Amino acid sequence: MKAGIVGLPNVGKSTLFNCLSNAKAQSANFPFCTIEPNIGVVNVPDARLEKLESLVNPEKVIPATVEIVDIAGLVKGASKGEGLGNQFLGNIRETDAILHVLRCFDNDNIVHVDGSVDPVRDKETIDMELQLKDLESVDKKLDKVKRAAKTGNKEAQKEEAVLLKLKEGLEAGQSVRAIELSPEERTEFAKPLQLITDKPVMYVCNVDEGAADSGNAYVENVRAAVANENAEVIFLAVGTEADITELETFEERQLFLEDLGLSEPGSAKLIRGAYRLLNLETYFTAGVKEVRAWTIPVGATAPQAAGVIHTDFEKGFIRAEVISYDDYVAYGSEAKVKEAGKMRVEGKDYIVKDGDVMHFRFNV
Numbered sequence: 001m002k003a004g005i006v007g008l009p010n011v012g013k014s015t016l017f018n019c020l021s022n023a024k025a026q027s028a029n030f031p032f033c034t035i036e037p038n039i040g041v042v043n044v045p046d047a048r049l050e051k052l053e054s055l056v057n058p059e060k061v062i063p064a065t066v067e068i069v070d071i072a073g074l075v076k077g078a079s080k081g082e083g084l085g086n087q088f089l090g091n092i093r094e095t096d097a098i099l100h101v102l103r104c105f106d107n108d109n110i111v112h113v114d115g116s117v118d119p120v121r122d123k124e125t126i127d128m129e130l131q132l133k134d135l136e137s138v139d140k141k142l143d144k145v146k147r148a149a150k151t152g153n154k155e156a157q158k159e160e161a162v163l164l165k166l167k168e169g170l171e172a173g174q175s176v177r178a179i180e181l182s183p184e185e186r187t188e189f190a191k192p193l194q195l196i197t198d199k200p201v202m203y204v205c206n207v208d209e210g211a212a213d214s215g216n217a218y219v220e221n222v223r224a225a226v227a228n229e230n231a232e233v234i235f236l237a238v239g240t241e242a243d244i245t246e247l248e249t250f251e252e253r254q255l256f257l258e259d260l261g262l263s264e265p266g267s268a269k270l271i272r273g274a275y276r277l278l279n280l281e282t283y284f285t286a287g288v289k290e291v292r293a294w295t296i297p298v299g300a301t302a303p304q305a306a307g308v309i310h311t312d313f314e315k316g317f318i319r320a321e322v323i324s325y326d327d328y329v330a331y332g333s334e335a336k337v338k339e340a341g342k343m344r345v346e347g348k349d350y351i352v353k354d355g356d357v358m359h360f361r362f363n364v
Helices: 013-021 047-056 085-093 119-150 152-173 182-192 218-227 238-246 248-260 266-276 302-309 309-316 324-333 334-339
Strands: 002-006 038-041 061-063 065-070 097-103 201-206 232-236 280-286 290-296 319-323 344-345 359-363
Touching: 002 013, 002 085, 002 344, 013 065, 013 238, 013 266, 047 290, 065 266, 065 302, 085 119, 085 290, 097 119, 097 266, 119 152, 119 182, 119 218, 152 182, 152 238, 201 266, 218 232, 232 266, 238 248, 238 266, 248 334, 266 280, 290 302, 302 309, 302 319, 302 359, 309 319, 309 359, 324 334
Parallel strands: 002 065, 002 097, 061 290, 097 201, 201 232, 280 359
Antiparallel strands: 038 065, 280 290, 319 344, 319 359
């Protein structure tokens, strides 16, 4: 599962990617600095993992991770191949969620491709290109389905009705995620098309240092513009975050954050947001060898969670021994949780909860 960072050229995408991944992707003050997408595997900050480490004192600690992709800047006409349009749209189609970076700061030294700062206009520029590409996909599918619908095929007629709704919405400037469809219509007919504007999105407002703790008018304009999209909006000062990552010690970084009125880097908030956006959650295994966070889709069963460790665990699943994170912390150790009768034994139908501490029994 991976989230793609998108936006116009020069809005701070590659600088943000560097902050998140320390991968040092090239970033500079000219369009199309990023051509091939850069991919970074980013640790998900989780205070629960640190707490478990302090209780168990393991030999090693392994956090959950999320994959972030830095994709080339998009310009007007991308859906028709302008700039790096076709490449950009191909790269974004391969991601599972979108982190849309918007420039929400004034700085005459940094070129804006449209000559002025207006994040809502920038958002609409990218939305339109993505919608045009989706419209192309819907039209192609509609041509095929119409032929089958004319023969009286009931399933094709249902699909045609949904495709016409999508076409009408896209032509009216709506992203697919904002078009009203029933859950069944979305699952059966929209999802298989893998439309770009159906992907979950988070808007990342890149502000200047002075707005790092409270945002600014640009951010409020973005919030108002996306109110009907069911999308998260966060803001962070990307340039400042880059300065923080260059500091050598944890203490220096904390002092810098305190001066800005922040309790943690904005990038930590963004990574956790990307994790939620991808519909992921975490369970833990805790022992003296290692304390580890494991990533699963929300709604995973105990055998599916076991399969993330090894496919044999899922095939031969017998049961899961489960401790809630809160109970683990309250009692301080696995042994004391057992003594208090707070360890549960769960079977194949158990839906894993975020934060569960688990052991699996299996037989292959």
